[in-house]
Amino acid sequence: MPEDYGPIVILAVVAVGLSAIAIAAPALFGPKRPTETKLAPYESGKLPIGPARRRFSVQYYLYATLFLLFDVAFLLLFPWAVVFRDLAPKMTGLLIAGIFALTLVAGLVYVWKRGGLEWE
Amino acid sequence: MEISIAPLNLLAIAPQIVVSVTALVVLLVGLFLPEEHRGRIAWPSLAGVLIAAGLLYYLWDRNDLTLSAMLRTDGYSLFLNLIILIAAALAILFSVDYAGRVRLPRTEYYSLLLLSTTGMMLMTAAVNLITLFLALEMLSIALYVLVGLNRAEQRSGEAAIKYLVLGAFSSGFLLYGMALVYGQVGSMALDDVRVHLLSTGSQSPVLLWLGLGLMLIGFGFKVALVPFHMWTPDVYQGAPTSVTAFMSAGTKVAGFAALGRVTLVAFSGLQNVWIWVLAVLAALTMTIGNLAALRQTNLKRMLAYSSIAHAGYVLVGLTAANRTGLDAVFFYLFIYAFMNTGAFAVLIAAHRLGSSPVAGENLDDLAGLAEHRPWLAAAMALLMFSLTGVPPLAGFLGKLYLFSAAVEAGLIWLAILGVLNSVVSAYYYLRVVVTMYMRDKKGAEVVPAPLCPALQLGIAVAAIATVFWGLWPASILNLVTITTRSFFGG
């Protein structure tokens, strides 16, 4: 119900307000003496090397796609695992999931053999 | 609580299992073959398809629900599976030489072809919204890749992007429609939808109507009905020709199978409404398909528009919504699989005879074919006459049955429009014949390239089929009537 959200609203207002003050106060009252070092982008204390916008290797895309595929495929085993204790007959349930997993293994063998997992 | 798994009865879907297992085996075996032997993968693929066809014969008079009532193996699915397997077998025969010549990755090619076939076969058997959607996606996703498999040719990739975007768009509509239907009915089974509609009739809530409408749009995209046909010419033109041959027949059969089950079974209670929607779609599809085909000079595009027009003819039979209509649809799809894949196969042969990557695609490439390839030209002429509907070829009988079913259902205007359309279509089909027989080949001299025997066999089978079942249609008609009798429960 809407009134239950009251504390969350208060928390949100406080959080936003405090951070706003923390950002605004130094900007308004702090001294400003910019030097070249201070204006450089912060990279964990190291000197910046090269521009930040770099192209990712296409290899990375292949890994990501493969991960996505296998990840989502195994998602389908989740509901099966949840109800596995109650399945009857159990062996049929195991067999079905086994066939499903074998199909995925076939896919993995294919990817492996075609060199989809090599990082050049 | 105990969740019992229904007995699996895998025998009922043995044909689908055989084809999908063949696809996996072919994929894995192909990996371990050296590149130069990969062409041989065609033969185990063909064997898998033929074994599956044999299983259809074994299963013939079954009527089984299987996999927790997700699929139904009945005459309806078995007969349509036969057509799909014929299209797949012909496509494999056409690919033996072509796939190697245009440098398709053959392991993946045959495997995806078989997976797409599996999807189509499952779709004919699907009696639940879940399996319907999954089967459709299985066939579509495999086809997206197949269309774009010719990586040397930019048009192939372009066609794949177009097909994928519009295909996924239509899947979205279909899925949303299914979700709405599920919400109103409370079940995913087509039979439950039917029972639900029997009780509510035309008083059904508006969301159910919307669901049916969205599903029709989704299927309309897949079988390329006007106004959802825009992707067809581009995709058919850009895809490798053997893939075009396969998808032009296979997806239509699968799409009409699903459309038939959804309209004639699930939504039979709303028949008086969807009949008019389908009749208008059929009229538009025939007319616009034929008119657009008239001005094409690229043969693949011309055949693409012609396949749109033929989808319109088939829809006329479905619109009749009676047994004669379904008989006609089945007979026509059967004949169409031979006619259309055969016509594309002739283009593959013409590609072999030319030297450019697009050889055989333009009308001019066929000029003078009758002189140096008399048999090929004769086969093409037969296929063109059959597509026009010239007696005594099978295409004529098919159209005769479709239009007489429409007359029987009282849709006389639709039948007349269909006949007029056939007359219009004669212009562009006969232009091909005229080009082959009356015009001389210009420019480069004729290359006496031998054609692959498998390709010759495929074209011969297609051409002979149009003659044979035009003269002796009884054998197929008997099968068809047994099938539809069990479907309408008579």
Added chain:
Amino acid sequence: MIPASYYLILSAVLFTIGAVGLLIRRNALVILMSIEMMLNAANLTLVTYSRFLENIDGQVFALLVMAVAAAEVAVGLAIIVSFVRHRDTTDLDEINLLKG
């Protein structure tokens, strides 16, 4: 409890945004995202009905749709990547070889 119609309206809005986005955007990647949005809007409808009808089928379907959508996007990305290698653009207006 929040009434079912809220979820249904939300999913209808999401579906429309996805469909319109697919039609008007020209970047191939944005179009793929629009497709995802359409499928997920349908999923939201399925899950909503599943909850309110107390029928599990809708949730099962939604899970399967997620797997299908992943496959579709994987294929879509692969096709687009091979397209980009040829053309160096993800703008679909650059698709213009096939006309008639």
